[in-house]
Amino acid sequence: WRVMLNTNGTYRFVNINSGKVIGVSSMSTGDGAAIIQWGDNGTADHNWTLQPQGGSAYKLINANSGKALGISAGGITDGTPAIQWTSGPAADQVFVLVPVQ
Numbered sequence: 791w792r793v794m795l796n797t798n799g800t801y802r803f804v805n806i807n808s809g810k811v812i813g814v815s816s817m818s819t820g821d822g823a824a825i826i827q828w829g830d831n832g833t834a835d836h837n838w839t840l841q842p843q844g845g846s847a848y849k850l851i852n853a854n855s856g857k858a859l860g861i862s863a864g865g866i867t868d869g870t871p872a873i874q875w876t877s878g879p880a881a882d883q884v885f886v887l888v889p890v891q
Contacts, residue, residue: 793887800837800853802830811836812859814874819855822862825872840887841877847886849877858883 794802803812810827814835830836837853850859857874861882877883 796837798837800839802836803838803850804830812838812872814852814855814857817854818874819857821857821873821875823855823857823874825859825874843884845886846888847884849883850885851877859885 792804792806794804796802804810805812805827808827809830811830812825813828813833815824815826817833817835828836834854835852838859839851839853841849841851841858843849851857852859852874855874858877860873860875860880862871862873864880864882875883
């Protein structure tokens, strides 16, 4: 993923393979909505704020819904879908951002 800073201070996460950004399916504002990749068409659901959690850990908060990116039911198995959910203490909502050279 490539992290792109927007002029309004939010970020877009662009997949290096597909060139698509992460967003929320159908621009939903509800808990449990799927996180998907989509062509970068400028909609607000493609924009995220970074909420520091200490060190290089962050919550990714969707600019459109105000909800956190997380992993469905805190799953740890391959293929578990990413969703948005009301921000809370769950570890599945915390991501470590590591620069790649």
